[in-house]
Amino acid sequence: MSLRSSPRRPAPPEEPTQHAATDIPIRTDPISIALAFRRFWPLTKGDRRWILLICLFAIMAAIAETITILLFAELTDTALRNGSVSAFWKPAGQWLTVAVIGAVVGYLGSSLAAWTAERFVLRLRARVFSHLQTLPPHFFQRNRRGDLVERLTGDVDAIEQLVVTGIVAVVSAAFSALFYAAAALWLRWELALATFLLVPLFYAATRSFTGRLREVSRRGRAADGAITAVVEETLVNVVLTQAYNRQHDEEERLLDKAAKRLKAAVTAVRLTGLYAQVVEVLETFCILTIIGLGAWEISAGRMTLGELLAFAAFVGYLYPPVRSLGQFGLTATAATAGAERLLEILDARPAVTDPAGSVTTPTRSRASGVVEAHQVRFHYPNNTEPVLRELSFSASPGELLVITGPSGAGKSTLAALLLRFYDPDSGSIRLDGVSVDKLPLTYLRQNITLLPQDTLVLHDTIEVNIGCGRDGATHQDVVEAARAADADAFIRALPDGYDTVISPGTSRLSGGQLQRVAIARAMLRDAPVLLLDEPTTGLDTLAAERILTPLRRLAEGRTTIVITHDLSLAANADRILVLDRGRLVQSGTHTQLLSQRGLYATLLDGRPRPHNGPTYTAARPPGARWQ
Numbered sequence: 001m002s003l004r005s006s007p008r009r010p011a012p013p014e015e016p017t018q019h020a021a022t023d024i025p026i027r028t029d030p031i032s033i034a035l036a037f038r039r040f041w042p043l044t045k046g047d048r049r050w051i052l053l054i055c056l057f058a059i060m061a062a063i064a065e066t067i068t069i070l071l072f073a074e075l076t077d078t079a080l081r082n083g084s085v086s087a088f089w090k091p092a093g094q095w096l097t098v099a100v101i102g103a104v105v106g107y108l109g110s111s112l113a114a115w116t117a118e119r120f121v122l123r124l125r126a127r128v129f130s131h132l133q134t135l136p137p138h139f140f141q142r143n144r145r146g147d148l149v150e151r152l153t154g155d156v157d158a159i160e161q162l163v164v165t166g167i168v169a170v171v172s173a174a175f176s177a178l179f180y181a182a183a184a185l186w187l188r189w190e191l192a193l194a195t196f197l198l199v200p201l202f203y204a205a206t207r208s209f210t211g212r213l214r215e216v217s218r219r220g221r222a223a224d225g226a227i228t229a230v231v232e233e234t235l236v237n238v239v240l241t242q243a244y245n246r247q248h249d250e251e252e253r254l255l256d257k258a259a260k261r262l263k264a265a266v267t268a269v270r271l272t273g274l275y276a277q278v279v280e281v282l283e284t285f286c287i288l289t290i291i292g293l294g295a296w297e298i299s300a301g302r303m304t305l306g307e308l309l310a311f312a313a314f315v316g317y318l319y320p321p322v323r324s325l326g327q328f329g330l331t332a333t334a335a336t337a338g339a340e341r342l343l344e345i346l347d348a349r350p351a352v353t354d355p356a357g358s359v360t361t362p363t364r365s366r367a368s369g370v371v372e373a374h375q376v377r378f379h380y381p382n383n384t385e386p387v388l389r390e391l392s393f394s395a396s397p398g399e400l401l402v403i404t405g406p407s408g409a410g411k412s413t414l415a416a417l418l419l420r421f422y423d424p425d426s427g428s429i430r431l432d433g434v435s436v437d438k439l440p441l442t443y444l445r446q447n448i449t450l451l452p453q454d455t456l457v458l459h460d461t462i463e464v465n466i467g468c469g470r471d472g473a474t475h476q477d478v479v480e481a482a483r484a485a486d487a488d489a490f491i492r493a494l495p496d497g498y499d500t501v502i503s504p505g506t507s508r509l510s511g512g513q514l515q516r517v518a519i520a521r522a523m524l525r526d527a528p529v530l531l532l533d534e535p536t537t538g539l540d541t542l543a544a545e546r547i548l549t550p551l552r553r554l555a556e557g558r559t560t561i562v563i564t565h566d567l568s569l570a571a572n573a574d575r576i577l578v579l580d581r582g583r584l585v586q587s588g589t590h591t592q593l594l595s596q597r598g599l600y601a602t603l604l605d606g607r608p609r610p611h612n613g614p615t616y617t618a619a620r621p622p623g624a625r626w627q
């Protein structure tokens with residue numbers, strides 16, 4: 001008797017390593033059921049006593065079932081065969097009592113099992129999600145977002161099938177099988193042994209299906225990931241899709257993945273259906289064998305009809321748990337495909353971690369903001385070519401440092417190193433004289449505010465989007481920050497004001513307005529170091545100018561590092577660093593660099609670069625913006 005009477009969605013099918021029949025890549029290595037179980041079992045900590053209780057309920061339910069069959073035999077031989085109504089009441093009363101007890105424990109067990117299973121899913125999802133957030137940018141460049149979403153949903157469910165529901169199902173089936181087999185042996189051991197000889201047939205049938213189902217399950221799981229990825233990508237790029245009339249191509253892309261999912265799903269259902277039918281035929285064969293042997297025993301006077309019926313019932317009851325043990329093998333096999341995909345996330349290591357030993361605990365929660373890079377050399381994990389080479393500079397509070405250079409020079413990489421998404425291969429980056437790898441990560445990131453090119457937007461109200469800059473910010477704090485960012489007026493003009501809900505890719509606010517919301521958030525954050533990555537990209541001259549006043553206010557008294565191609569921002573910088581292919585090639589004020597006739601002047605003139613290709617222009621005259 002299974003305590004989870006309405007099992008969760010069966011683990012969807014999955015895909016083999018680089019299967020020839022599909023272009024959906026499966027990068028994970030196959031793992032065994034035992035390993036998958038070992039890796040995820042620790043997550044049941046805290047719920048193990050409940051799992052134990054569920055198993056006890058399952059055992060009690062199996063005992064109740066066994067007793068009812070024995071009572072059925074007694075009823076047949078005493079009341080039915082003799083036609084005695086008086087002999088009916090006692091076993092009938094016992095039967096009803098046992099049935100009620102069985103129903104109560106069955107209900108309690110299945111409710112508790114559902115609760116425990118959902119808690120496991122919640123814990124596993126939280127664990128994977130939290131780990132995912134520590135992973136470096138290149139992990140997300142390697143994996144499609146939609147596929148990762150699928151791992152956090154479908155694959156998590158599949159693992160639950162293996163770990164919590166799986167254990168309960170196995171315990172329930174194993175004990176039921178044990179009790180029914182013991183009862184059958186007790187009734188007629190010779191007949192029971194003859195029946196058990198047929199059990200290897202079930203085992204052989206299960207084995208022959210396991211391998212094929214595993215393969216098809218892995219293919220299905222990967223196809224699920226690919227479908228979610230295509231849908232996600234299409235939704236994100238819907239404007240581009242419509243503008244380029246690519247709707248049909250996107251549909252084709254989805255249909256292609258969906259066709260592979262369909263093939264895998266149908267094959268999985270076909271295999272499990274075929275397995276069920278094979279088992280059905282085997283069962284019929286066994287029952288007929290018993291009836292044949294029973295008829296012979298009855299004719300020889302060695303068995304009563306009640307005994308034969310009870311015996312046949314036991315053997316009949318024995319098959320479902322044996323079958324569900326076999327079925328569990330198939331479910332667990334399918335779940336390993338999900339396990340592989342989740343382990344790929346859980347086994348990916350963050351590029352940086354909090355320093356274990358020699359941590360420098362800062363005496364103040366707010367740094368002064370002196371930023372230094374000393375002989376920094378760096379290459380990305382997936383590329384041996386250095387992106388930054390022996391780079392040194394420093395910036396102090398109140399200073400405005402502009403970092404510019406051709407595309408691919410390494411500017412954004414430098415920002416990633418400042419925020420410690422990666423550690424340099426050699427050299428060091430320091431905040432207030434302490435190497436950033438010696439500082440707690442949260443402290444470092446609390447003290448550097450990044451304003452990325454694409455404004456970070458939460459799907460929430462403007463109030464929350466600004467207020468998330470600082471824990472415990474009040475409405476008044478938010479309004480003051482918005483005022484300082486020149487955002488208060490346009491926010492109030494919205495029908496819902498600060499309660500207006502915005503979301504990533506929102507069209508309710510213009511690019512410039514979103515930037516001002518981000519500036520307000522940064523105002524609240526009040527970090528001593530400000531890192532602006534292409535603050536004016538995507539804004540027209542007017543919109544760009546409107547963000548300059550609040551930006552200037554924000555920059556006041558802080559160490560401000562602006563990464564930009566827009567050289568009109570450079571004119572009033574205290575210092576400009578020009579990077580080229582990872583090297584610092586020029587450093588100085590706008591006037592100094594102009595007089596040097598080096599790369600800066602070339603970039604400013606907008607002359608095509610002979611070796612790097614892209615043309616570089618100053619969209620607006622220098623000096624027109626920051627003052």
Ligand SMILES: Nc1ncnc2c1ncn2[C@@H]1O[C@H](COP(=O)(O)OP(=O)(O)OP(=O)(O)O)[C@@H](O)[C@H]1O
Nearest residue numbers: 138141380383387406407408409410411412413414
């Ligand atoms: N995650 C990554 N893995 C491998 N290489 C990368 C990665 N990110 C960037 N690069 C490479 O590092 C080099 C520097 O890139 P970076 O984005 O820092 O340049 P950039 O100066 O900011 O360019 P742009 O001005 O176009 O934004 C480029 O050659 C780029 O291809």
